[in-house]
Amino acid sequence: MNILIIGGGGLIGQKLARALAQNGTLRGVPITQLTLADINDPAPIDAPFPVATARCDIADPASVAATVTDKIDVIYLLAAIVSSHAEEDFDAGMSINLFGTYNVLERCRILGTKPVVVFTSSIAIYGGEAVDPLGDHSYPNPQTSYGAQKAIGEILINDYTRKGFIDGRAFRLPTISVRPGKPNRAxxxxxxxxxxxxxxxxxxxxxxxxxxxxYYLSPRKCIENLIKGANLDAADLGQNRVMQMPGxxxxxxxxxxxxxxxxxxxxxxxxxxxxxxxxxxxxxxxxxDIHAEKAKRLGLTADxxxxxxxxxxxxxxxx
Known part of the structure; x- marks a missing residue:
């Protein structure tokens, strides 16, 4: 099992990498290679299998092509710029959150290897006139550019899956708290x-x-759910590969x-x-007022x- 974490230098990426190193398997198969990719060199981690680090700018198709190879079985697509940053700099948000997602999915299509792709979306896709309570089948009505970019990413995950280019699954993350480290621009x-x-x-x-x-979730539970999400069988996910992660x-x-x-x-x-x-x-x-009924049925949990x-x-x- 060869795994790539795009956004592997961030909080979730690093915690996910350490959890995978501790588990040693994913989708019932021993992990043989893990690559952490980010715009800057990610911190390495200790693991019982080889771990590589790489620089990858998902806004650059050539950089994506150098990182996403035909050897990859599972891709965690975590990389994004956060809400306030995307609101302040519209071009940067579009380049990374929208076209960066497209570049990764398009690379998968070109390779023809149909990897599992786990995409992290956000509860920022909700808003406006969508009626409470909100959940898996609420229509996206984001009130920020970040939310709009994530909503488009969800649609792409569904369509690239429908076409057989990837085996996708997208999770709308609650706000993660308590996050360690320094404040970011979210x-x-x-x-x-x-x-x-x-x-x-x-x-x-x-x-x-x-x-x-x-609506909140701890980092520890988020990592547990991202691993469970990758382990889900395609047959259990149905036609809509997007779901709310419990919080x-x-x-x-x-x-x-x-x-x-x-x-x-x-x-x-x-x-x-x-x-x-x-x-x-x-x-x-x-x-x-958000509910995650599908994910709960599939075994994902909240704190x-x-x-x-x-x-x-x-x-x-x-x-």
Missing amino acids: ASGFMSSILREPLNGQRATCPVAADFEH RTWSIGQMIAAMTEVAGPGPATLIDWTPQPDVQRIVSGWRW DSFQDNIRHYLTDDKP
């Missing part, structure tokens, strides 16, 4: 930073009110209460409540509580 970044920084003894700013609700809805106040229950009262005192209109404008169009999200960060990622 509008949702504060949904981790208001927990991560206080847990690390640092101050953080919350730009929205305590009653703001959103749970929490308010900011509930998340902070969960942090306090697990880590004590100290971290919450490090949060500054400062409204930020630019962030509020983006996140106000996001939806949270049991947000206390678990906090515990996972303290166990897996706290410096």
Whole structure:
């Protein structure tokens, strides 16, 4: 089993690589090669099989051709630029999130090897006039460029699968929290930073009110689900290869209460409540009444509580 992770230098890519190294198999077959590809050289990982790293700019078809070879059995297509960045720089968002996805899928078509392709979409595809509750069969009505680009990627995954060019499956990820590391340019970044920084003894700013609700999943559960998603049989996926990954809805106040229950009262005192209109404008169009019935039927799961999200960060990622 030869696996390629495009976006292998990012948080999810690195965690996925380490999980695959620990498992040693995918789709019931021993892993014989793993390649981590990203715009910059990904950090290497230890594994009981060969692990290579490569630079790949998915906006460049030649770079994609050099990375996606006929030896690849499974491709995780995780690479993207995040929501605020894609909103600020429309050309960059289109080049990477839309045409980058197209370049990878088109390379698969040219090769004719029909690899399994696992594509990470986003709950940003929901919005506008789509009626609650939302889920697998809700029509995409994104209110950001990032959401629009991901929605187009979903359609491409379905169509390239229908034509027999790939064996695709796309998962609409909840917002991942608590994310480790430094803040990124995602509008949702504060949904981790208001927990991560206080847990690390640092101050953080919350730009929205305590009653703001959103749909979340921990990094640990996301990785579990991405591996389960690759293992699914094509016959069980049906004609629509796009589905919502399970998550749970929490308010900011509930998340902070969960942090306090697990880590004590100290971290919450490090949060500054400062409204930020630019962030509020983006996140106000996001939806949270979301259901993942198909993925649940297929064995994917959400965290049991947000206390678990906090515990996972303290166990897996706290410096």
